[in-house]
Amino acid sequence: MTLPNLDRFRAALPASGRLVLCTHRHPDPDGLGALVALQYLLQEEFGLEAELVLEGRIRRAENVAMRQLLGITALPKGGVDPSRYAGVIIVDSQPAFTHTAPPGGLPILGVIDHHLGPEDCSAGGIPFAWVDPDYGATSTMVHDLLDGFGVEPDRRVATALFCGIRYDTNDLARDASVEDERAYERLHKLADRKLVAAIDQPALSRDYFRQMGESIQACMSHGPLLLILMGEVSSPESVAEIADWFVRLEGQQWSLAGGACDGRYQVSLRTDMPGADAYPALRYIIGEEGSCGGHGRMAGGQIPLTELSLEQVRSLVRGRALEVFGLGDQEGQSLVRATRSSAAGD
Ligand SMILES: [Mn+2]
Numbered sequence: 001m002t003l004p005n006l007d008r009f010r011a012a013l014p015a016s017g018r019l020v021l022c023t024h025r026h027p028d029p030d031g032l033g034a035l036v037a038l039q040y041l042l043q044e045e046f047g048l049e050a051e052l053v054l055e056g057r058i059r060r061a062e063n064v065a066m067r068q069l070l071g072i073t074a075l076p077k078g079g080v081d082p083s084r085y086a087g088v089i090i091v092d093s094q095p096a097f098t099h100t101a102p103p104g105g106l107p108i109l110g111v112i113d114h115h116l117g118p119e120d121c122s123a124g125g126i127p128f129a130w131v132d133p134d135y136g137a138t139s140t141m142v143h144d145l146l147d148g149f150g151v152e153p154d155r156r157v158a159t160a161l162f163c164g165i166r167y168d169t170n171d172l173a174r175d176a177s178v179e180d181e182r183a184y185e186r187l188h189k190l191a192d193r194k195l196v197a198a199i200d201q202p203a204l205s206r207d208y209f210r211q212m213g214e215s216i217q218a219c220m221s222h223g224p225l226l227l228i229l230m231g232e233v234s235s236p237e238s239v240a241e242i243a244d245w246f247v248r249l250e251g252q253q254w255s256l257a258g259g260a261c262d263g264r265y266q267v268s269l270r271t272d273m274p275g276a277d278a279y280p281a282l283r284y285i286i287g288e289e290g291s292c293g294g295h296g297r298m299a300g301g302q303i304p305l306t307e308l309s310l311e312q313v314r315s316l317v318r319g320r321a322l323e324v325f326g327l328g329d330q331e332g333q334s335l336v337r338a339t340r341s342s343a344a345g346d
Helices: 006-012 029-046 061-069 138-148 155-168 178-190 193-200 206-218 236-246 278-289 310-324 335-345
Strands: 018-022 049-053 087-091 108-113 128-131 220-222 225-232 254-261 264-271 291-295 298-304
Touching (some): 018 029, 029 049, 029 061, 029 138, 029 155, 061 193, 138 178, 155 178, 206 225, 206 236, 225 236, 225 310, 236 264, 254 310, 298 310
Antiparallel strands (some): 254 264
């Protein structure tokens, strides 16, 4: 576990001017929390204005609610004029990840992330590269950065950071370090609990229920592995949500969900095996065709649907998943049919 290097952070910042802060495409609560808190730190401690760039529509109901209820505003797409900004800081992602495209023409001044990545950021000449997979959430890292500078989060910032940590660590139950625990407990006291509850239980669309129905139809079980490889889905976040949902099926240890959206096949891998590491398995499954990141029991990635068709990518993912779990070319059992026949046998 590394602590933030405050001198290095300070040295990476310009003396004046404006900054752009960004995260991965389709930002999640951890990315949003880290952005909001970093923007606050830059203003409060360094007198630097920073604007957010959010790439990809936010569609998961919880994430939409978080953005609306916390009034998180961002520059319009394509709205970054590089001549107006001194540089970019990336949170909860890294420049080498294909789901992250920082605005062009600007130097990357900092990277704050807790994912394992394909490249060592500090080797790329980025002045403040702080990547540490021991953290359960990037929001914890940004909390510790504020704490290091003695900047107390206000209620909005505390609420944003708290949501970031709670969703990335499943309320400290998943991959949480001592640092995550400390930040979570402290922020829980400072956060607006009514807002936290409203963000957690937003209204869900009909489309959401329709898609969950489709995912049940699509689910095939192969020994310890559940494959939910769907066609078109309404959002990349829904793939992560489906993987999270199916990993809760009793007796299963891994769930791999996939779905096509915005010209990419999005894939999420989850496991509930204590101490298991999802990233190496997904790295193998994605192969050279795409990119992925992950930490602990969760990993996500995508394969562009440019050279390969949806069907080709689906069969590639399926084949490699069976291979990496040593399942050969096992047929698999439909979850729905298995459930029906066992119910009929009762
Ligand atoms: Mn995260």
